Amino acid sequence: MNRILNRMRALVAACGLAALVTATPAAFAQEKTAHEPGLGFQGIGARIGFVDPEGSSSTLGLGMHIDAGQIVRGVHLVPLVEYWSVGTSAGGFNIDRSDLAIGTDLVVDFPMQDSRIFPYAGGGLGIHFLGFDSNVPGADNDTRSKLGLNIHGGIRNDIMPNMSLFGEARYNFVENANQLKILGGFTYRFIY
Numbered sequence: 271m272n273r274i275l276n277r278m279r280a281l282v283a284a285c286g287l288a289a290l291v292t293a294t295p296a297a298f299a300q301e302k303t304a305h306e307p308g309l310g311f312q313g314i315g316a317r318i319g320f321v322d323p324e325g326s327s328s329t330l331g332l333g334m335h336i337d338a339g340q341i342v343r344g345v346h347l348v349p350l351v352e353y354w355s356v357g358t359s360a361g362g363f364n365i366d367r368s369d370l371a372i373g374t375d376l377v378v379d380f381p382m383q384d385s386r387i388f389p390y391a392g393g394g395l396g397i398h399f400l401g402f403d404s405n406v407p408g409a410d411n412d413t414r415s416k417l418g419l420n421i422h423g424g425i426r427n428d429i430m431p432n433m434s435l436f437g438e439a440r441y442n443f444v445e446n447a448n449q450l451k452i453l454g455g456f457t458y459r460f461i462y
Contacts, residue, residue, distance in 0.1 A: 306340070309347060312459055313337030313432075319453030321354040324446070326367050329356040337457055346377040348394075352451075355401075368401040369447065371418065379426075390438075391423040398444050418444040424453075432459045 314336055321331035333352035340346055355368035373396020380389045401413045424438025433456065440451040 307343050309339040309341065311336065312339050313457050315455055315457035317350075317352070317453045317455030319451055319455075322450040323354070323356065323367065323369070324448040326356045327358065329354050331451055331453065333453070333455075335455075335457070337459055341376070344379040344381065346379070346392075348375045348377055348392075349373070350375060350394075350396075354449075364403075364405050366401070366403040369444075369449070370399040370401075371396045371442070372399075373397065373418070373420070375420070375422070386428040388426045388428070389423070390426060391421075393419065393421045395419055396442075398442070398447065400444070400447050416444050416447065418442050426457075432461050433457070434459070 315334070317331075317333040317335060319331050320328060322328045331352055331354040333350055335348050335350035338347040338349055350371075350373055352371045353369070355366065357364060357366040359365075373394050375392050375394030377390050377392035380391070382388070396418050398416050398418045399413055400416060403411045420440055420442045422438050422440035424436055426434050426436040428434045435454070435456050437454045438452075440453060442449040442451070
């Protein structure tokens with residue numbers, strides 16, 4: 271239980287750090303709408319969904335992301351933090367696997383004429399802190415950091431000027447720990 275609590279604290283701390291890194295005083299001073307290019311701390315959101323890690327059972331994944339603005343019109347920068355954990359028990363032996371991922375995605379919108387629905391696709395890089403804990407004799411308990419690459423696509427619906435809902439499919443390429451994710455969530459954009 272303490273291990274899960276510590277990982278959740280790390281998740282919250284990483285999101286706070288990402289918010290501080292992307293937030294600049296100039297970004298808060300500029301008057302922008304949600305569709306104008308420019309980088310800065312423009313919104314925050316959460317995600318939840320199904321994760322199918324390679325070599326393990328499916329589990330629930332949680333995450334947070336930041337809308338860090340647009341590099342050019344329709345190309346968004348999205349720092350994110352995601353976490354999942356799965357455990358197996360058999361005959362008094364336990365095996366737990368987890369992944370805390372911190373990364374940044376580039377997301378390209380494909381706007382539809384006169385619509386608030388935006389199909390999108392993207393990809394990104396991240397660091398995955400993979401954990402393995404077991405009480406099986408001879409098993410190594412460790413945490414390893416590995417670089418990961420992801421590709422994803424989905425649909426976003428801007429239900430209000432400052433709120434959008436999304437659903438996406440994502441595949442993370444991580445050495446010996448590839449992951450398929452089906453996620454949904456929301457983004458709240460700050461209106462300056």
